[in-house]
Amino acid sequence: MGVASEHNNIDLIGGSSRPSDDDGPAPPLNVDEAALIRKIDIRVMPMLFAIYFVAFLDRVNISNALTMSMPDDLNLYGDRENVALLIFYIPYIIFEIPSNIVMKKLKPHIWLSGCIIAFGIVMLGQAFVKSYSGLIATRFFLGLAECGIFPGSFYLISFWYKRAEAQKRFTMYWSSVIFAGAFGGLLASAIAKMDGMRGLENWRWIFLLEGIASILVGIAALFFCADFPQQASWLSEDEKAAVIAKTRNYEEDDIPVTKSDLFECSKDIKMYLGAFMYFCIVIPIYAFSYFAPTIIKAMGYGTIQTQLHSVPPFAAAIGLCILTAYLSDRWGIRYPFILLGDLLIIIGLALMLTMHGTEHFSAEYLGVCFITMGAFSSGAIIVCWVLMNMHGHKERSIGSGFVIGIGNAGGIVAVFCFTKDDAPLYKHGYWILMGVTLAGIVITALYGLVVARERRRQLRAEDKANSEKVLSL
Structure with missing residues (x-):
């Protein structure tokens, strides 16, 4: 009873529904x-870090461009800015599971470098768009x-490290987003100071330079990106x-994923809870990745000071x-650190909702810091917790695509959190973030309870099997 209780506590706050890696x-x-x-x-981490660093930089660099002359140059009135951000997520969400299956067939170094x-190349094209429709096409x-x-x-990293090693590596990769x-x-x-250089607006230089950097990193990835063990x-x-x-991970890497595998994964309640747990943290992550410069600019800063204060x-x-x-890795727990991040988000939102004006600038800016810190720290732990509760190529290829795909649908909500008609206080957006953060706390608790329940069942089955073995002797 004492042993089972100890295991239950570990699993409730962040373990696995399966035996510890140390039991292997x-x-x-x-x-x-x-x-x-x-x-x-x-061999594994630096190249993946570089790949996602330039990918995320290119995804959210539009947030910096929108504080320059881009809205006027492309006639982005009304909700057009938000729609341009939204269109990115349609193919991004739909093709995540198929992409993992293709990567398994082609090998990671080929697929990730090609991506x-x-x-x-598309980012270079975005540097030369002349209209709103051109922007929509490139974002798609x-x-x-x-x-x-x-x-x-994330799918690849999960095959290289056991659970006690995973959080630090997942966080290293996740930090590429924050960097x-x-x-x-x-x-x-x-x-911003390059406006007019060679006849190009400064916002075009953002897409041009970062597009070139992405291509160079992709070429390097073709030679240096690791494959599966x-x-x-x-x-x-x-x-x-x-x-x-x-x-x-004993599965052969050439076993194909079938429709029955998809059906089996679809019956796992942890898959859905993990996806919605990630969904709830993605909304504040993307909201502040896209709109932190806009929020800071509303505090009264010019273009260059806005960019510097977003750092x-x-x-x-x-x-x-x-x-x-x-x-988290040292203590073997996840749940309390997710709650810590959620608490920081709530405190930050409370500051943003109640502190306004130049006399409260420090408190308002602290709110931006708290929300960013809480969202990104929780996100890293959630992804690690969920993926390390999956096993084998089939479950992880389907599960990682499903969880991250559904979770990234939060980006659709995020791009409409901060609209022009809600400026400069953005109370509507802050209340949306408050609601999803509170929902995330509830879902995280449910996920922990489901994992603990499965672990208890497994321990009972193991105890019964051991007892029968003793009797047979």
């Missing part, structure tokens, strides 16, 4: 685990090109066996993500 087979004796982890970290090169193809990068990368938000503001403040030519056979043993909230978010990742 020991790695081969002639493999140095610490050296192997360092080798994997060097980011295509993304960069950007969503199509990027649909495979985020879920595909992109911070760096985007710095870069935009410099590019079974396909890694840079590992010895013993090292491959060690990775597969500790992560408990500190993301810098603070990076610090909190690193701290929570370290503590």
Whole structure:
């Protein structure tokens, strides 16, 4: 009873519905685990970080461009800005599961590099659009090109690390998003001074330069992006066996995903709770990724000062993500850190709703920082928690695409949180974020309870099997 109770507490706050990774087979004796982890970290993480850094930078750089002359140049009146942000998510959501299946067939280094090169080419096209319809077309193809990068990368990472190692690596990858938000503001403040250079408006230079960077990263990824452990030519056979043993991923990588696999996954309640848990955190993430410059500009800043003041909230978010990742892996828990992030969002929203005017600037700006810190830190832990409760190529290819696809539908809500007719106080948007954050707290609690219930059932089954084994002896 004492052992079961201990397991239940662990699972309720962030464990798995399956046995711990530490229960798995020991790695081969002639493999140095610490050296192997360092080798994997060097070969797997930096390239994935670079890929998503430029992808997310290119996705949200429109938020910086909208504070320049882009709305006037492209006649973006009314809700046209919001619709331009929305159109990205239609192909991005629809094709995430198919993209994971294709990546498994083609190998990650081919698929991910192709996605980011295509993304960069479309971004170059966006630099030269002349109308609203041209912007809509490029945003659609950007969503199509990027649909495979985020879920595909998380899918890939989950095969390289066991649960006790995963949060730090997921957070490292997730931090590329936050670095992109911070760096985007710095870069935009410099590019803002390029207005008129070679006959191009400054906002066009944002898309042009970042599109070129994406293509270069894509070419590098073709040579340096890692594949799945079974396909890694840079590992010895013993090292491959060690990775597969500790992560408990014994499926052959050439087993196809079938309709029955989709049906089996569709019956798992954890899949739906995980998707809606992620959905609720994605809304504040994207709302502030897209509109932080707009919100800060409404405080009375000019273009360059707006870009510079959009950097500190993301810098603070990076610090909190690193701290929570370290503590989460060290203590083996997830749930309390998700709640910590939700609490920061609620405090930040309360400040934004009640503090206005120059005399309350510091409090209002602190609210922006709290919301950004809470949203990004919770998001990293949610994705890790959900994906590490999935096992094997089939479940993770379907599950990661489903959870991240449904979750990213929150981006559709996010792009309409802050509209021109609600400026400059944006109370409507803040109340939307407050509502989804509170809903996220409830869904997170339900997910934890379901995981704990499954773990209790599994422990009872294991105890019964052990008792029968003893009796048979």
